[in-house]
Amino acid sequence: MLYIFCPHCGSRSQNEFAYGGDATVKRPELNKEISDQEWDNFVYLRKSPRGKHLELWHHISGCRQWIKVERDTSTHEIFKTYKADELTE
Amino acid sequence: MSQDFRLDNIGMVNRNKKISFTFNGKKYFGYEGDTIASALIANGVHLVGRSFKYHRPRGFFGVGVDEPYAILQLERNNERDPNIRATEQEIFEGLEVKSVNCWPSVNFDIGAINNFLKMFFPAGFYYKTFMWPPSFWYKIYEPFIRMAAGFGEASIKHDKERYEHKYEYCDLLITGSGPSGLASAYAAAKNGARVILAEDKPRYGGSLLTSDVNIGNQTGVEWSEKIITELKSMSNVIVKNRSQVFGYYDHNMLVMSERIGDHLPKTQKYLPKQRLWYIRAKEVLISSGSIERPLVFGNNDTPGVMLSSAAKEYMKVYGVLVGKKPLIFTNNDSGYETAIEFKKNGVNPLILDTRKEPSSDIISEAKNLGIEIKFSHVVVAAKGYKKVKSADIAKISDNKKDLLNIENIECDCICVSGFWTPSIHLASQSGNKSEFNEKIDAFIPKKSKQKENTIGSANGKFTLEETINEAFNKGYEVSNNITENNNKVSIPTVVEKKSTEHDKFWCVPLPKGKSYKRFLDFQNDVAVTDIELALREGFRSIEHVKRYTTLGMATDQGKTSNLNGLQLVSDIENKVVPQVGHTTFRPPYTPVSIGAIVGREVGKHSKPTRKSPMHDWHEKNNAVFVDAGVWLRPRYYKQGNETLFEASKREAKNVRKNVGVCDVTTLGKIDVKGPDAAEFLNRVYTNAWLKLPVGKARYGVMLREDGIVMDDGTTTRISENHYHMTTTTAQAANVLSHLEYYLQLVWPELNVNVVSTTEQWAGAAIAGPNSRALLMKLFPNTDVSNEALPFMGYKEADLFGIPAKIYRISFSGELAYEVNVESDYGNFMWEKIIEVGKEFQIQPYGTEALSTLRIEMGHVAGSELDGRTIPHDASLEGLVSKKKDFIGKRSLGRSAFIKPDREKIVGVVPLDKTTSIPEGSYIVKDPKAKLPNPKLGHVSASCWSVEYDNPFSLAIIKDGKNMIGQKLFAMSPLKNKTIPVEIVSSHYVDPEGKRVRA
Numbered sequence A: 001m002l003y004i005f006c007p008h009c010g011s012r013s014q015n016e017f018a019y020g021g022d023a024t025v026k027r028p029e030l031n032k033e034i035s036d037q038e039w040d041n042f043v044y045l046r047k048s049p050r051g052k053h054l055e056l057w058h059h060i061s062g063c064r065q066w067i068k069v070e071r072d073t074s075t076h077e078i079f080k081t082y083k084a085d086e087l088t089e
Numbered sequence B: 001m002s003q004d005f006r007l008d009n010i011g012m013v014n015r016n017k018k019i020s021f022t023f024n025g026k027k028y029f030g031y032e033g034d035t036i037a038s039a040l041i042a043n044g045v046h047l048v049g050r051s052f053k054y055h056r057p058r059g060f061f062g063v064g065v066d067e068p069y070a071i072l073q074l075e076r077n078n079e080r081d082p083n084i085r086a087t088e089q090e091i092f093e094g095l096e097v098k099s100v101n102c103w104p105s106v107n108f109d110i111g112a113i114n115n116f117l118k119m120f121f122p123a124g125f126y127y128k129t130f131m132w133p134p135s136f137w138y139k140i141y142e143p144f145i146r147m148a149a150g151f152g153e154a155s156i157k158h159d160k161e162r163y164e165h166k167y168e169y170c171d172l173l174i175t176g177s178g179p180s181g182l183a184s185a186y187a188a189a190k191n192g193a194r195v196i197l198a199e200d201k202p203r204y205g206g207s208l209l210t211s212d213v214n215i216g217n218q219t220g221v222e223w224s225e226k227i228i229t230e231l232k233s234m235s236n237v238i239v240k241n242r243s244q245v246f247g248y249y250d251h252n253m254l255v256m257s258e259r260i261g262d263h264l265p266k267t268q269k270y271l272p273k274q275r276l277w278y279i280r281a282k283e284v285l286i287s288s289g290s291i292e293r294p295l296v297f298g299n300n301d302t303p304g305v306m307l308s309s310a311a312k313e314y315m316k317v318y319g320v321l322v323g324k325k326p327l328i329f330t331n332n333d334s335g336y337e338t339a340i341e342f343k344k345n346g347v348n349p350l351i352l353d354t355r356k357e358p359s360s361d362i363i364s365e366a367k368n369l370g371i372e373i374k375f376s377h378v379v380v381a382a383k384g385y386k387k388v389k390s391a392d393i394a395k396i397s398d399n400k401k402d403l404l405n406i407e408n409i410e411c412d413c414i415c416v417s418g419f420w421t422p423s424i425h426l427a428s429q430s431g432n433k434s435e436f437n438e439k440i441d442a443f444i445p446k447k448s449k450q451k452e453n454t455i456g457s458a459n460g461k462f463t464l465e466e467t468i469n470e471a472f473n474k475g476y477e478v479s480n481n482i483t484e485n486n487n488k489v490s491i492p493t494v495v496e497k498k499s500t501e502h503d504k505f506w507c508v509p510l511p512k513g514k515s516y517k518r519f520l521d522f523q524n525d526v527a528v529t530d531i532e533l534a535l536r537e538g539f540r541s542i543e544h545v546k547r548y549t550t551l552g553m554a555t556d557q558g559k560t561s562n563l564n565g566l567q568l569v570s571d572i573e574n575k576v577v578p579q580v581g582h583t584t585f586r587p588p589y590t591p592v593s594i595g596a597i598v599g600r601e602v603g604k605h606s607k608p609t610r611k612s613p614m615h616d617w618h619e620k621n622n623a624v625f626v627d628a629g630v631w632l633r634p635r636y637y638k639q640g641n642e643t644l645f646e647a648s649k650r651e652a653k654n655v656r657k658n659v660g661v662c663d664v665t666t667l668g669k670i671d672v673k674g675p676d677a678a679e680f681l682n683r684v685y686t687n688a689w690l691k692l693p694v695g696k697a698r699y700g701v702m703l704r705e706d707g708i709v710m711d712d713g714t715t716t717r718i719s720e721n722h723y724h725m726t727t728t729t730a731q732a733a734n735v736l737s738h739l740e741y742y743l744q745l746v747w748p749e750l751n752v753n754v755v756s757t758t759e760q761w762a763g764a765a766i767a768g769p770n771s772r773a774l775l776m777k778l779f780p781n782t783d784v785s786n787e788a789l790p791f792m793g794y795k796e797a798d799l800f801g802i803p804a805k806i807y808r809i810s811f812s813g814e815l816a817y818e819v820n821v822e823s824d825y826g827n828f829m830w831e832k833i834i835e836v837g838k839e840f841q842i843q844p845y846g847t848e849a850l851s852t853l854r855i856e857m858g859h860v861a862g863s864e865l866d867g868r869t870i871p872h873d874a875s876l877e878g879l880v881s882k883k884k885d886f887i888g889k890r891s892l893g894r895s896a897f898i899k900p901d902r903e904k905i906v907g908v909v910p911l912d913k914t915t916s917i918p919e920g921s922y923i924v925k926d927p928k929a930k931l932p933n934p935k936l937g938h939v940s941a942s943c944w945s946v947e948y949d950n951p952f953s954l955a956i957i958k959d960g961k962n963m964i965g966q967k968l969f970a971m972s973p974l975k976n977k978t979i980p981v982e983i984v985s986s987h988y989v990d991p992e993g994k995r996v997r998a
């Protein structure tokens, strides 16, 4: 079970969080004309990298904040965590 | 009581407390502190089971967790526990155990014929024998395998014992209380670290309990008692016995199972039987010790052949002799310690040492005691079927290839020692890649992967002096890093006998013309020939060899067999062991009961149970409840001998005719507040929200980004910047996460806050033609006329002094209102509604009637919004704005979503107007078409229409809008039904929606 540092609450066990997928995906702006392919990429296409991955976790049994976690998907090492509105490196 | 094999003046069992137990129905006696194994051996019983494949007789091989043979089944208080290791389970008064894997009895086992048919059971026999013809599988192969194999039978009854989970955090977790565990725990605890010390056995001390050593002028036993007593008295230390740390997971999370009640006749009051500890440790010291390796020779699985360290522990801890004519077969000095112990207890052993002319303190001591030793000697084969009776022994040539002068000598046990294998399982589980150490012919942990270090014999340190020094230093070092304290305790002096090098020889060659089975894996009957065969057949990877031959599998996970298996593969392949590599160690280290893993999360405790504030009233009024997510909701209120069908029909009819009241507290409620709330709702819902006036409610549908409907519900504008959103009961949590996602990550610029208020409000839906009349009496000071409170209107009102909120919304399709009050007043509100409603013939109605009412109105719910439907499919396309953008809009244009024959919701009525259509039925054109019959769609919900008094269903079918009026068939292969039906509008009752606006 991972031990995730929530920037709002401190280190908490994984069972307080829900996984939220790739944190680098950016939703296309509202009312913006985009191609089918661009929309398709946003809705369905996700990378599944081995190694460093910036992902979203939702602290559902804690502060209910969405946070960004930089984690190695093969070793589970967590390098850094960010608040939702914090700029990532 | 005569126990032929019990020694009088040695051992740690409590001689003042006799305990009786039964084994295979026969009564035996032992002492408090005995295991089943020690008590049976004391009584001269060695035959306890049959082997897995050949059903060869099985005795005891070890004395602890490594035991491959003595797996028994325990019965206690009508509970059954299979897969009990006799070497670990302590006896208690009334204990009942029996052998497994033998039928009809352990002494006469029909499966033993397999032993004589062994040519049919080579490596991979599962894959070869039971394959063809396929029709044989169910009738012949499977019953045969089930009858003949297995380690006991699980109980099919509910386990009434209690199991608990516990979370704990510490600076340092130490796994094992042998010399390294005790020393490191002491050093770390004295330096202020919060320490957990876990010991699998009932007694602390590990090897100190059986070795002849001196620490700080005390015997090993005295020293360990002193240290444990002091550790127990310290507030920063938790010491646990009967506790196995069996898994090392990510981020230094370890899991330990504590056996609290297993050794007692009955679990104590207020205590669980077992407790599972989830321990998050800043640092871990693995001090799990080492396990003696067997030597391999002919018939080395015969009862009476066992590890020499086990024989010593049976004497020193339990005061039990494993035999009176022992043969010690060793390739190192450890066998001598066992021989010396036998001699001290008046028994004359014979030592066969594979080494030519070794010399050391221990060997000299054995010689001085007059113990007979034969150097360059080996056991060729054990003789005897159910117990060792003698052994063929031989001198072995210097190159270890030839056997000379084979002779038979009498003996009643053969104690083997093939040197020691460090228990690196936990280190390996943590991700630590081990390395092969040539000096000890075994793997030891390499560089730390997580925050772990391995110490003592688990780290290949086989002298006590090295161990104690390493452990004191590590305990200090690790604690110093965490606490930054500098309190260093002094390291005691150690006195031990010096030993000399072991012999790398471990597998005795077969004499000419003999084909004795030489076993590597005792639990799975894997012999040398099986590995040879697997390699001949082309298996190379050790992982493949393991799975093909089953070497190292099953409950003991190869604790005694792995290294010898590797050694053999590398010998045959002419490789060195590190090239072959070892198989992956995975948790659990020892078997863990399913009960402990599940903990309290069984039955009603598997999820929280939520009850509405009106629950007690429902209960008192004969409600029959149904699980709705985590909530308990009344399904119907039973009157007399009514069935579900009769009751729900009555309740639904009464709503259509008079008035009914339904508990809708469970609906999800979310407060949406802030200056940008309207804009936010406008983005979340498919329809327009910017112009909703204060005091009005609106029905809304929200989508996922892929265009699929996520949820629906009404949202009311309470004030300028405050909206009250409702969600379905099931989706409440998901919707909140969804809203938070968009507010926190996608549109952080919107000034909006959301919070769940589901538990803050109790809700009652008042529905039916009489509902307004009832409302006028409930709220005499509020104008609830159609003009003042129109459909989708909202008002705050006073309910007999209690502030209430009235929403004029309807799920039943009738004139209806939902009244909310603060939860604490829920029951007050409910009772008032029932009391005042009497004159209007009010009846409470449950979820079943609620379903009936919504189905015949064609209102969609979870069974239609099932994660596959877009608004069009549920006839909600009128709510999809063409003007504005919203979540998921872009997806609605996808080609599959706009094709002309897209699925759509319809009504389905059986032609005979009497046969109910099972939910999930397929709608087809031709019921006799060739399979697979092309389906048009499926029936999502069925009810008995109270309006028309005939069955009615909703279905989502291809090209639904053009199918109205068609005669089709509903087929349910599950219920074996084919029903001719007519497709009608999904709005079966009041299609114009006049009633809700009345």
Ligand SMILES: [Zn+2]
Binding pocket: A006, A007, A008, A009, A010, A059, A062, A063, A064, A065
């Ligand atoms: Zn948090």
